[in-house]
Amino acid sequence: MTGSQRTAAPREHPAPVSGARPRPRGPSAALLWSGGALLLALSIAVAVTIGPARISVGDVWSAVAAHLGIGEPRLSPIRDGIIWNLRMPRTLLAAVCGAGLAVCGTVMQSLLRNPLADPFVLGVSSGASTGAVLVVVLGVGGGAVTLPAGAFIGALCSFALVMLLSHTLGGSTDRVVLSGVAAMQLFSALTSFVVMTAADAEQTRGVLFWLLGSLGGVGWTDVWICSAVLAVSLLVCLGHARTLDAFAFGQDAAAALGVNVARTRTVLLCTTALLTAALVSSAGAIGFVGLVLPHAARALTGSGHRRLLPVTALAGAVFLVWVDTLARTVLDPQEVPVGVVTALIGVPAFVAVLYRTRRAT
Amino acid sequence: MTGTAAEGLRAARVGREAGGRLILDGVTLAPRPGTTVGLIGPNGSGKSTLLRILAGVLAPHAGVVTMDGEPLADIGRRAVARRVAVVDQHAATQDELSVLDVVRLGRIPHRRAWAAPTGEDAAAVHEALERTGLTARRDQSWHTLSGGERQRVQIARALAQRPRELLLDEPTNHLDIQHQLELLSLVASLPLTAVIALHDLNLAAMFCDRIVVLSEGRAVADGTPEQVITEELIEDVYRVRAVVTPDGPQGRPSVRFLP
Numbered sequence: 166m167t168g169s170q171r172t173a174a175p176r177e178h179p180a181p182v183s184g185a186r187p188r189p190r191g192p193s194a195a196l197l198w199s200g201g202a203l204l205l206a207l208s209i210a211v212a213v214t215i216g217p218a219r220i221s222v223g224d225v226w227s228a229v230a231a232h233l234g235i236g237e238p239r240l241s242p243i244r245d246g247i248i249w250n251l252r253m254p255r256t257l258l259a260a261v262c263g264a265g266l267a268v269c270g271t272v273m274q275s276l277l278r279n280p281l282a283d284p285f286v287l288g289v290s291s292g293a294s295t296g297a298v299l300v301v302v303l304g305v306g307g308g309a310v311t312l313p314a315g316a317f318i319g320a321l322c323s324f325a326l327v328m329l330l331s332h333t334l335g336g337s338t339d340r341v342v343l344s345g346v347a348a349m350q351l352f353s354a355l356t357s358f359v360v361m362t363a364a365d366a367e368q369t370r371g372v373l374f375w376l377l378g379s380l381g382g383v384g385w386t387d388v389w390i391c392s393a394v395l396a397v398s399l400l401v402c403l404g405h406a407r408t409l410d411a412f413a414f415g416q417d418a419a420a421a422l423g424v425n426v427a428r429t430r431t432v433l434l435c436t437t438a439l440l441t442a443a444l445v446s447s448a449g450a451i452g453f454v455g456l457v458l459p460h461a462a463r464a465l466t467g468s469g470h471r472r473l474l475p476v477t478a479l480a481g482a483v484f485l486v487w488v489d490t491l492a493r494t495v496l497d498p499q500e501v502p503v504g505v506v507t508a509l510i511g512v513p514a515f516v517a518v519l520y521r522t523r524r525a526t
Numbered sequence: 527m528t529g530t531a532a533e534g535l536r537a538a539r540v541g542r543e544a545g546g547r548l549i550l551d552g553v554t555l556a557p558r559p560g561t562t563v564g565l566i567g568p569n570g571s572g573k574s575t576l577l578r579i580l581a582g583v584l585a586p587h588a589g590v591v592t593m594d595g596e597p598l599a600d601i602g603r604r605a606v607a608r609r610v611a612v613v614d615q616h617a618a619t620q621d622e623l624s625v626l627d628v629v630r631l632g633r634i635p636h637r638r639a640w641a642a643p644t645g646e647d648a649a650a651v652h653e654a655l656e657r658t659g660l661t662a663r664r665d666q667s668w669h670t671l672s673g674g675e676r677q678r679v680q681i682a683r684a685l686a687q688r689p690r691e692l693l694l695d696e697p698t699n700h701l702d703i704q705h706q707l708e709l710l711s712l713v714a715s716l717p718l719t720a721v722i723a724l725h726d727l728n729l730a731a732m733f734c735d736r737i738v739v740l741s742e743g744r745a746v747a748d749g750t751p752e753q754v755i756t757e758e759l760i761e762d763v764y765r766v767r768a769v770v771t772p773d774g775p776q777g778r779p780s781v782r783f784l785p
């Protein structure tokens with residue numbers, strides 16, 4: 166081989182059949198979003214009708230219309246109350262929690278380059294548990310601090326500990342995950358310790374139910390707070406969509422593409438931690454949504470975050486609306502904590518994820 | 527701007543230490559625009575660190591890196607990434623990406639957060655695919671590519687950044703000999719400044735216009751392959767004996783190691 170014979174043209178490879186024709190890129194973004202939004206609206210409308218009191222989709226519509234001031238109230242106050250004060254906030258919060266947890270999972274998996282990362286790996290939920298237990302069992306805060314507030318503070322404390330630990334240990338992404346696992350163990354142990362030594366049977370039952378994740382007894386306040394936090398977080402994450410794409414080949418590659426890695430990680434991890442804390446303090450520790458839904462959504466849209474994030478949010482919302490409906494009706498009149506149902510569905514999905522990622526490593 | 531003296535990317539007496547040890551000690555590198563510069567030296571001689579400092583990913587503890595005379599630290603990360611592209615020795619991802627998806631990553635430094643892709647983005651991606659001969663494989667999945675094809679996709683991604691400087695850190699390390707030659711002739715043919723860390727002295731002699739030799743963090747030689755690749759230097763830097771003959775392409779030096 167001599168210099169004059171060198172050419173820029175690479176050798177022709179016979180393209181395999183799968184490479185010769187364009188791989189289907191999935192449905193268009195507009196179709197996915199409008200279809201997803203329609204599916205979510207229908208899911209909420211139908212889910213609200215399901216339960217001990219017989220209610221039709223028409224009833225749901227007229228109750229909603231009356232409360233929004235675009236229709237005349239025509240339902241009895243009891244039926245109206247069931248729809249507007251019980252089932253509606255609960256179903257909407259299920260949608261918000263599902264969307265929020267799924268978005269948190271997507272962002273953390275992309276940012277930490279770990280397909281098994283989810284909101285709970287950061288130790289946020291175990292911190293929330295400890296906070297809630299301290300408030301309920303020990304009466305910390307003297308009644309002024311409620312269970313959700315205690316959970317929120319606990320979640321933030323735990324997250325701060327994880328950030329401090331991972332920073333001390335060198336700040337690489339695997340250190341963040343390991344610090345999260347350490348914090349999770351620490352706060353779980355603290356929770357168990359407090360429950361074992363100080364709680365009576367009734368308190369234990371109440372705390373346990375909340376720890377497992379439950380959407381029972383939520384009100385409009387929870388819906389508004391969580392929706393607002395979700396909206397802001399989703400905007401922040403969408404603003405970083407291209408930046409998240411840059412992490413596909415790791416953080417060094419992202420830095421070489423002009424991304425400020427440390428700042429991006431701080432901003433996005435804090436955003437997801439705040440969102441998780443808000444959701445967990447309203448609905449308890451609902452597991453596996455943040456772990457599994459991002460993988461399902463990726464299979465649908467590919468890994469471009471501009472498309473992925475809205476689709477994940479919609480998929481998570483629809484998923485949790487139906488799982489919660491199942492949880493409150495399957496053993497009627499008794500209620501199964503929604504976290505138990507998500508775990509029952511999530512564990513096989515978790516195994517499937519592990520199995521699929523075997524090949525990539 | 528004063529003349530051509532400060533043109534392009536250059537490192538002036540850069541140093542960096544880690545754990546109390548100097549990894550780089552006053553290295554100056556001023557590649558002439560459009561040429562291919564080889565960085566050679568034993569493991570741990572500072573090649574990767576120098577490339578990371580040139581890319582602006584790592585800050586030097588001493589000295590300065592300038593782009594057209596302006597210190598890199600004053601320019602901003604995104605602006606640097608619009609000028610300087612990096613290809614590492616091994617790229618891995620778990621995401622399900624097509625060749626096109628990967629090449630499009632090169633447009634990230636050119637795009638604002640909420641903006642849609644422009645015609646210029648599409649043109650840059652198209653051109654990068656054409657130049658690397660990947661147009662027909664644009665929809666193929668990253669995970670079905672061979673090591674050599676993956677490196678070619680990474681070069682396409684780097685070209686989509688429309689850089690004037692391309693930094694490559696041992697890009698042929700995991701490739702067989704056919705793909706090593708293919709990749710390096712592609713890089714040498716590109717109309718941009720390439721700084722490329724290499725292990726193989728024969729490949730460096732074949733494809734580089736100039737070669738800089740690093741040893742224990744210092745630049746101990748800087749010149750054409752003929753000036754640099756000598757029996758004495760190989761003995762000094764690598765502590766091995768070799769015979770160098772002018773048998774390479776265009777009379778370039780060819781190295782044969784002795785036991």
